[in-house]
Amino acid sequence: MNKSVKDMLKAGLVLFLIAGVCVGLLAVANVFLKVEEPPPVLDLDTAQKLAAVCPTGAADENALDYFEIFDVKGAGVDLDAFNLDESGMVRSAFHRADNQTPKDRVLEVYRATKGENAGSLVIKAQAEGFEGGYVVMITAYRPGPVLLKTRVFSNEKQSFLRRITEEELDAFYAGKQVSALDGKFTHSGVSYSAGAIDKALRMSNTLIGRLEAQGGRRA
Amino acid sequence: MNKNELKKAALGGLLQNPVFVLVLGTCPTLAMSGTLANAFGLGVATAFVLICSNVFISLLRKVIPDRVRLPGYIVIIATFVTVVELAVAKFFPALNESVGVFIPLIVVNCIILGRAEAYAGKHGALPSLIDGVSMGLGFIAAISLLGLIRQGLTLAGFGVFSQSAGGFIIFGILMALFNLLIDTVKRRNRRQLFRAGTGGKQ
Numbered sequence: 001m002n003k004s005v006k007d008m009l010k011a012g013l014v015l016f017l018i019a020g021v022c023v024g025l026l027a028v029a030n031v032f033l034k035v036e037e038p039p040p041v042l043d044l045d046t047a048q049k050l051a052a053v054c055p056t057g058a059a060d061e062n063a064l065d066y067f068e069i070f071d072v073k074g075a076g077v078d079l080d081a082f083n084l085d086e087s088g089m090v091r092s093a094f095h096r097a098d099n100q101t102p103k104d105r106v107l108e109v110y111r112a113t114k115g116e117n118a119g120s121l122v123i124k125a126q127a128e129g130f131e132g133g134y135v136v137m138i139t140a141y142r143p144g145p146v147l148l149k150t151r152v153f154s155n156e157k158q159s160f161l162r163r164i165t166e167e168e169l170d171a172f173y174a175g176k177q178v179s180a181l182d183g184k185f186t187h188s189g190v191s192y193s194a195g196a197i198d199k200a201l202r203m204s205n206t207l208i209g210r211l212e213a214q215g216g217r218r219a
Numbered sequence: 220m221n222k223n224e225l226k227k228a229a230l231g232g233l234l235q236n237p238v239f240v241l242v243l244g245t246c247p248t249l250a251m252s253g254t255l256a257n258a259f260g261l262g263v264a265t266a267f268v269l270i271c272s273n274v275f276i277s278l279l280r281k282v283i284p285d286r287v288r289l290p291g292y293i294v295i296i297a298t299f300v301t302v303v304e305l306a307v308a309k310f311f312p313a314l315n316e317s318v319g320v321f322i323p324l325i326v327v328n329c330i331i332l333g334r335a336e337a338y339a340g341k342h343g344a345l346p347s348l349i350d351g352v353s354m355g356l357g358f359i360a361a362i363s364l365l366g367l368i369r370q371g372l373t374l375a376g377f378g379v380f381s382q383s384a385g386g387f388i389i390f391g392i393l394m395a396l397f398n399l400l401i402d403t404v405k406r407r408n409r410r411q412l413f414r415a416g417t418g419g420k421q
Contacts (some may be wrong), residue, residue: 005288007284010284011284011286012287014282014283014287014291015287015290015291015294017293017295018279018283018295019294022294022295022297022298025298025302026298026302027302028379029301029302029305029306030305033306033308033309034305035305035308069379083397137327141420208290
């Protein structure tokens with residue numbers, strides 16, 4: 001082996017060792033300096049929207065006292081894994097590393113702590129609709145699980161969504177046993193947005209089924 | 220290493236001020252000296268990286284082959300910058316928000332690579348530590364002074380000084396004053412030495 005090859009190998013080895021030491025240092029730093037995501041906070045606006053699907057019997061301005069963020073993990077369901085499974089994305093070790101988030105996913109689960117529907121859960125889920133935009137639905141469930149009511153929480157780029165009325169949503173979903181719901185929610189002329197509503201509700205229905213099976217309402 | 224060299228390293232931050240004399244790291248200096256808090260925050264972050272990388276590089280100077288010294292230095296500097304970035308994000312989220320991209324950009328700050336190349340790669344750990352502390356303090360002082368003056372002028376109603384153009388004007392004036400001061404002191408010292416050498420006779 002001539003001198004220049006030896007020098008090259010030595011240079012590569014030294015760089016490799018330096019990189020190794022640096023990686024070790026960063027690993028230690030990451031343990032002590034990792035920034036935790038702040039816990040989600042329930043605001044009054046959201047609480048009032050929750051009260052619209054899960055009536056509390058109290059005035060709207062007190063809605064914040066009637067709901068809390070539900071600990072899904074504590075109830076035995078891993079929401080990240082659930083979202084990956086239900087969104088139809090191929091699960092792989094790279095999803096987490098790449099920070100890929102499925103577009104169709106359950107965003108949050110809330111629980112009514114007191115009032116008319118104490119113990120009911122409200123699931124906020126989003127699904128992709130027209131032109132890559134989304135529809136976010138909030139759906140309340142009584143034990144059973146019985147779908148109490150569902151409403152559009154927010155949307156993006158769904159200009160025809162207003163054609164779907166609350167009466168239509170109630171006629172299709174409200175007051176029905178989840179296991180008895182069949183068929184797709186459709187609406188002529190608003191097919192993409194209606195499809196998104198259907199997807200979001202399917203995800204919510206599946207999740208409430210799992211939570212009920214785990215006895216999760218008490219978590 | 221003799222006392223003289225240590226003294227020279229310790230005074231480096233003043234006599235060879237990285238901002239006003241060596242004119243290194245001008246981009247972050249101008250960009251982040253709009254307010255005193257941002258300027259001081261970035262100054263401390265840069266000084267920390269400078270000190271740590273100086274010591275680390277000086278310890279490894281005999282191991283790192285010459286042909287890969289620059290990549291080696293960059294890896295070391297980037298490691299400390301990442302540590303600083305994590306620390307700032309955890310303990311000073313407001314500073315992290317305002318200084319933003321300039322913390323990761325410390326990796327390419329000429330002061331740090333310049334000192335690694337010009338000093339730490341050729342000297343032992345102690346002088347490199349002293350050089351890092353001195354240059355770091357020099358940078359903190361320079362950028363904080365610039366930040367203080369710019370913020371003061373902005374608060375006084377001269378909005379232009381919060382912009383880069385105003386920053387350049389203050390930077391130029393401070394640089395001129397600083398160099399004038401240093402030159403005056405050096406000339407006076409030389410004259411005194413000369414007088415002492417000639418016994419006071421002209």
